[in-house]
Structures are given as C-alpha cells and as structure tokens.
Amino acid sequence: MYLHKELETLTRPEIERLQLERLQKTVRHCMNSPFYKQRFAENHLSPEDIRSLDDLQKIPFTTKQDLRDTYPFGLASVPLEKTVRLHSSSGTTGNPTVILHTQKDLDEWANAVARCLYMVGLRPGDIFQNSSGYGMFTGGLGFQYGAERLGMLTVPAAAGNTKRQLKFISDFGTTALHAIPSYAARMYEVMQEMGIDPRRDTKLRTLIIGAEPHSEEQRRRIEDMLGVKAYNSFGMSEMCGPGVAFECQEQNGLHIWEDYYIVEIINPDTLEPVPEGEVANWY
Secondary structure (H helix, E strand, O other): OOOOHHHHOOOHHHHHHHHHHHHHHHHHHHOOOHHHHHHHHHOOOOHHHOOOHHHHHHOOOOOHHHHHHOOOOOOOOOOHHHOOEEEEOOOOOOOOOEEEEOHHHHHHHHHHHHHHHHHOOOOEOEEEEEOOOOOOOHHHHHHHHHHHHHOOEEEOOOOOOHHHHHHHHHHHOOOEEEOOHHHHHHHHHHHHHHOOOHHHHOOOOEEEEOOOOOOHHHHHHHHHHHOOEEEEEEEEHHHOEEEEEEEOOOOOOEEEOOOOOOOOOEOOOOOOEOOOOOOOOOO
C-alpha cells in the first residue's frame, strides 16, 4: 500500500540503514546481469565491498550510452519471461534506451506516484484527468496507475484533441489534471475561444506539471489562468518514470522518496560527490 506511516516517519539513521540494506540487495541482484557482473569485475569490485552508503562512490556510473550499447535487453537482471512491460526513448539520437519492468517494479512505481499525488492533497473522490501520451513515454501509464492506486476515478484522455479534453473536464467534473506546462497554457487559450471560465465552469483545482522545462513565472501564470495550484514533478525512465520527486503543498522544492532512491550530487568535472552545503556554480 502506498501509505506507510512507518516509512514516512523514519529518523535519519533509520533511513540510512534502510537505504544501505536495499542498496546491498540491489547490487547483489545486479550480479544476475552479465553487463554489471563484467563491469564490477573490471573495477575489481564485488557486492561484499558495499558495506556503507559511502561505498556508493565505488560503483561505476551507468550512462545513457551503456543503455544504447546494450540495446535492447543487455542490462536485464532477470529472465525476459519474468518481465511484463517495457518503455523506451524515441531513439532520435541513436538506439532507443529500453527499460524493462517486472510486476513488482510496476507495483512499487504505482505506490511512488500515489504517494506524490496524496502529498499534494489528492484523495479518493477526486477525478484525475491525464492528458499525457500513453505508450512508450512513461508519463501516461505512470500517472494512470498511480492515480488508480490512490483510488481516484481516472480519465485516460491522452494527448491532444483539446476541445474533447475540455468537454471531459466539464462533463466529468475533473478536479485534477496532468499536463505539460505548454499544453496547460494551450488549454486555457481554447477555453477563452469557447467562452469557458475555468473557475466558474469547471471543478479544476489541482494541476500536475512536468516533462518540459518551465520557469516559476510560467507556473504562476498557469495557476492564475486556470485557477489551480500547479505542482512540479520529476521522473526519468531509468528510474521507472514519474514519481521520483514531487512538490508538496508548500511548493518550495521537490521531495525525493529516500526509501526508493539515494541522491548523489556529482561535480561534472571531477565526477566526485559534492560536499553537503556546497553551492553548484559549474554552469
């Protein structure tokens, strides 16, 4: 279940113990992958060498190029018959990067997204409309399963056909919408053309945005146009998809689920971890 009071109230030492336990389990599991078994051997590493969170620095990076070079299933750590879904990039710059999922992966992914949606105030009884593309892009199915796990009525409207989107919003009483920022602005333009006042004629109150760069000014403008609170989200296919990090109702930065992910900030020049509190000025 996505709500887990014990996990969400862990102390810092308890979080770190859980992270180490799961890191060690993940590394042992990766030895089922010929790629990682060879990569560890080349670096004179074994799973037994990972004794603390600091030992994360010993593990070599996995890059996008590694995923392209091992296309399609070269990084798999389970037999293909134990996987139930794959997602991939478009492949516009070379081989697509392919990510495989077991049923357990999908369950945990749904839990993570459900947590995110709960954190911004959504509850069973809300009606969640997803205007993201469904298919190889993770935003469609990722939010779909997370919204269902939370217990909301979901509207898988998919991308495009703005007048139909607006009809669904009005007719179904949609209270929460997932849309990329530029499309949210486009929806408002069409609302104006159709004489729809989002505050008067819809029940929209929550907007989830992400998947493309946008400024804080753009976010606030969208909120003002649609009469909603807009929350930033972050995800990437290599980490399942959406659900990696999310804003809460304070809208003051993204929260990362530390029982799922360990954050390591790397100096791109030295490839060394950056000391806590250091302000990045590399760009």
